[in-house]
Amino acid sequence: MARGRADDPDHGVELLWRAGDREPRQGLSLPRIVRAAVELADDEGLAGLSMRKVADRLGFTTMSLYRHVPGRGQLVDLMLDEVLGEHPQAPETGGWRARLEAVARHAWEIRKRHPWLAEVRGSRHVPGPNAVAHYDYMLSTLAGTALRPSEVIAVVGMVGRFVDAEALVLVETRREERRSGVSEEEWWGSRDSLYERLDRYPTLSHLWTAGGWDHPEDSFDFGLRRLLDGVEVLVRQRDEIRDEMCAECGGPLEPAPSGRPRVYCSRACQQRAYRRRRNG
């Protein structure tokens, strides 16, 4: 096995989704390689992850890895699913907002433990079972709202990108601090030759003297709150619309004589929805 060329995605799917491989008592094995790679990336970041170093860590030659993994790219895919498997989503209760916030904070925690997660780039990473489980759970937080399917997907995508963007700045500052031995604050504090030239920028100067940089907001908390507020605006909007129209055909909804809120405009629509739910 592992004979597929590095650019055969289907082989990657196979590697990701086959479960419970027996691990040989000695020698290399895919899970061992992946775990070593995760450790390495935790220590040195994704840029510091090289096939050579992974092999060294395991006490084998570089090329031995290629007997088990098609290449570096696929190794990263496998690492992704590995760490998501270590942090299963704990089902939360509450409204959509509480659950979505919990899911975002969970992703944030995972990225603090494995900072390289946010550094993974590329649009064609085959998701493994754990990644899909996470994604499905994120989607489920909004499934109960009146958001349209495409909107649910868009919101989840946005939240994911938000967490990654925040994690990315975090890991970058951390790494530069570790590499140079100079803290971010110190480094920027030493840029006098830069600050000398900033007088001519009015708003910047004003916010500076007003102390805007002295007690900055927590970037993640602040951003997450704004983001959820923005989603909430949309959810409320959709809820209002839902209250006025048929959930199946979108037609107008006459108020029920009983005063109880109606969902479908006719018995026909109600049954169509029921059948759709059974089949799909």
Added chain:
Amino acid sequence: MARGRADDPDHGVELLWRAGDREPRQGLSLPRIVRAAVELADDEGLAGLSMRKVADRLGFTTMSLYRHVPGRGQLVDLMLDEVLGEHPQAPETGGWRARLEAVARHAWEIRKRHPWLAEVRGSRHVPGPNAVAHYDYMLSTLAGTALRPSEVIAVVGMVGRFVDAEALVLVETRREERRSGVSEEEWWGSRDSLYERLDRYPTLSHLWTAGGWDHPEDSFDFGLRRLLDGVEVLVRQRDEIRDEMCAECGGPLEPAPSGRPRVYCSRACQQRAYRRRRNG
């Protein structure tokens, strides 16, 4: 010149902020290097930007570049400011929301022209004059609101990261499509071996059959709207608070007998604010 080592940030400041260098009629020069590098990155992305290729494009040897630029990192800093200089911020009118949206869309356009902008990583890029001008303008859009200084800064940071995150997925898909000759849609459409395994994920399946992926939201437009909605919630909240307290000392505000909204609680506060505005 250009004798500073690659890890001397002050030398980078010097390079970025000195204006109007005379360009020699022939031979290398910093502006020519930067322009060639921008062209290259436009074509091949930031990962495709190498000192070798820049030098080739100019018809010089690799090492000749190092006579003018300390290293690749500083070159990227210079490229950043170069392209921001090509797209000056057009002053917009309107409320904070219209202006902030315009500024975000402007940044989005720049990133579509120079996709590598979003790929620039690292927390210690010295900003050049054009970068600072852009930043100052972004800050100014919110200066008229009741947001606290730290909140203005946080919002601007969030918007910037949002645009970069969206630009990043765009450039990544584009590049993979160009590299492989297979469109994103085709590629994912060919992953049958993956889709076979997704039945067990309920929300995912439900949204799939509901057609959530058939007509996806425009990621940038959708996200920007949510984001601005979220900021608006905060602005409104702060405005309410502002209406109830003194803009200078934060103390309670008694309603004026005339009914006209008051801003300061006392003449003393009004004068303090006036003096502060004159000095800062």
Added chain:
DNA sequence: CTTTGCTGTTTATGCCGTACACATAGTAGT
């Protein structure tokens, strides 16, 4: 006329991913 500094070149070091040919060992088939 020589010294100095600016500019470009040459060579070399140490990373990286991975293609390819080879060695070895265990196993299935006869």
Added chain:
DNA sequence: ACTACTATGTGTACGGCATAAACAGCAAAG
């Protein structure tokens, strides 16, 4: 029991990357 095949690990090599260090030519300054 002998053979052929397969799985697994190794060694060497190629092309690409950033950049350090030494060197060569040339122009202006002394």
